[in-house]
Amino acid sequence: MKQPLWEKVATHVILIFASLIAIFPILWVISTSFKNQFDVLSTEIHLIPEKPTLENYESLFNPGSATGGFFWNWFGNSLLIAVLTTILSVFLASTAAYSLSRYRFWGKRPMTSFFLTSQMFPAVILLVPLFQLLAIQFRLLNTPWALVLAYATTAIPFCVLMLKSYFDTLPIELEEAAKIDGLGPFGAFWRIVVPLSTPGIAVTAFYAFITAWNEFLYALVFLTKPEAFTLPIGVRLFINQFTQNWGGTMALSVIVTIPVMLFFYVAQRYLISGLSTGGVKG
Amino acid sequence: MRERMWVAYAFLAPVAVVMAVIVIYPLIGSVVSSFTDLDRSNSATVFRPGSEEFVGIDNYVTVLTSEEFRGRLTWTVVWTAANVFFHFTFGLGLALLLNQRFRGRTVYRLILMLPWAVPAFISAVSWRYIFNGEYGVLNLFLEGFGIDGPNWLSDPFWAYVAPIIVNVWLGVPFMMVALLGGMQSIPADLYEAARVDGANRRQAFWNVTIPQLKSVSVAVTMLGIIWTFNLFVVIFLTTGGGPGGRTDILVTESFNLFQAGQYAIAATYSVIILSLLLVFVTFYQRIFRTEDVAR
Numbered sequence: 001m002k003q004p005l006w007e008k009v010a011t012h013v014i015l016i017f018a019s020l021i022a023i024f025p026i027l028w029v030i031s032t033s034f035k036n037q038f039d040v041l042s043t044e045i046h047l048i049p050e051k052p053t054l055e056n057y058e059s060l061f062n063p064g065s066a067t068g069g070f071f072w073n074w075f076g077n078s079l080l081i082a083v084l085t086t087i088l089s090v091f092l093a094s095t096a097a098y099s100l101s102r103y104r105f106w107g108k109r110p111m112t113s114f115f116l117t118s119q120m121f122p123a124v125i126l127l128v129p130l131f132q133l134l135a136i137q138f139r140l141l142n143t144p145w146a147l148v149l150a151y152a153t154t155a156i157p158f159c160v161l162m163l164k165s166y167f168d169t170l171p172i173e174l175e176e177a178a179k180i181d182g183l184g185p186f187g188a189f190w191r192i193v194v195p196l197s198t199p200g201i202a203v204t205a206f207y208a209f210i211t212a213w214n215e216f217l218y219a220l221v222f223l224t225k226p227e228a229f230t231l232p233i234g235v236r237l238f239i240n241q242f243t244q245n246w247g248g249t250m251a252l253s254v255i256v257t258i259p260v261m262l263f264f265y266v267a268q269r270y271l272i273s274g275l276s277t278g279g280v281k282g
Numbered sequence: 283m284r285e286r287m288w289v290a291y292a293f294l295a296p297v298a299v300v301m302a303v304i305v306i307y308p309l310i311g312s313v314v315s316s317f318t319d320l321d322r323s324n325s326a327t328v329f330r331p332g333s334e335e336f337v338g339i340d341n342y343v344t345v346l347t348s349e350e351f352r353g354r355l356t357w358t359v360v361w362t363a364a365n366v367f368f369h370f371t372f373g374l375g376l377a378l379l380l381n382q383r384f385r386g387r388t389v390y391r392l393i394l395m396l397p398w399a400v401p402a403f404i405s406a407v408s409w410r411y412i413f414n415g416e417y418g419v420l421n422l423f424l425e426g427f428g429i430d431g432p433n434w435l436s437d438p439f440w441a442y443v444a445p446i447i448v449n450v451w452l453g454v455p456f457m458m459v460a461l462l463g464g465m466q467s468i469p470a471d472l473y474e475a476a477r478v479d480g481a482n483r484r485q486a487f488w489n490v491t492i493p494q495l496k497s498v499s500v501a502v503t504m505l506g507i508i509w510t511f512n513l514f515v516v517i518f519l520t521t522g523g524g525p526g527g528r529t530d531i532l533v534t535e536s537f538n539l540f541q542a543g544q545y546a547i548a549a550t551y552s553v554i555i556l557s558l559l560l561v562f563v564t565f566y567q568r569i570f571r572t573e574d575v576a577r
Binding site: 026095121153216232257 | 286287289290291293294296297298300301304305307308309311312315320325326327328332372375376379380382384386390392393394395396397398399400401402403404405407408409410411412416417419422423451455483508511512514515518519532533536537540545548549551552553555556559560563
């Protein structure tokens, strides 16, 4: 099956064109984040800033700028909320996923389809009652806990499905051997299954972290004070201003995106297999 | 066996309790609210209990018969169909190209995956800048070709196109990677058998590659449809529903109603959205029989 030359050339031409489309907006954001306030509004295209400046990054820490000097609060809140969501979700989901993977019991099918169906919920469907529950009854408005619980509504089902698909791939013989050696079911889970599942748990945890790091809708509802904001809501503050501060917006965007990009290159391979075995096929 | 059942429930109990409080109870609450006149003026606050009253199916009648809802629904369907169509065709095309053996394949793949790694809300905000009518780089480009670019985010027609462009840009990599994974898991013997039978490359493509991709395609398009239908952030941050609420999809409309304090109507919208998705998934699975694909 030999390939004619024109096909090879066409392949590269199309891929180069597609790559340019994929990468240009990202380069443009990075470039803009180093432009001064006049060049940002320039009507000439300069991918390399003519007079590169760090003023946009510096302004993020300046109390007089759009961040109100709350950049570190936002960063800290985002980090804290994402870490707590991850710990809570992975910790709770792991035993549930194990149970669904290894045991037969009454209610297993509806339970599994509940987790699958919950992937279909639009975030808005829980908005009204969650707001009343978390903001009014629990009085958690402007606290990280409101968001940790709100994010857990999607993170837990997702983690259960991911981890279940991972546990399904582990041979059951090891646990049976452990039980013969006198370990109870909890001991077998904790001492045998969890250590063997470290890669699966790590990817699931990363995924939970990134979803919480990127979340926007619930944060918009549950955080009303600038010092309680997360980074995504902070970005919105920039574009809502009367004078649009594009340089600052892009600088903040770059900072928010860096951890996500790093994660992606580590985890992309596992993510796909996890998604296709866990989320889709169930 | 009885002992094992008990263990299974013990492992599940923590999640079951948490899910009951933060998902099931609110979910029921949402459905219940959609049958009341709940709004900001009569809802419970820290200072007073709620005083909403049941109104039966009034909200559903109001929403389903309104011109507005039908407009949003039509646009949401168009939005979803257009996005998933472009995601799938571009993703399939790129995956086919990347499935060949040649130098630099990994580099292309990594670059083409980049838009996926950018958080959706960052993409949406960044594209707003790119779309700007005066100094946006898209129109500056078009100017270079002698084309007078439109006001992407406020023009009554292009405001529909702009968020689709953003979402196609950020959604193609997922489809590409998923389909590429599907292609790479096709057993080589099948191609070998096709070659022995005298099939040329084109015939091998139509008779081996395409049928073998069916199950992964069915799965990713279903996921794509659900995700796009529910995708809040792209519309909300590019056009913000503008001009004049025209480009709001059902989920952004539901959110706007919530922000405006019309809680019951917002809940009604969200119950309708979920019902539509459930009906869609049921039919979709029946048509494509995904249960054959599932283990």
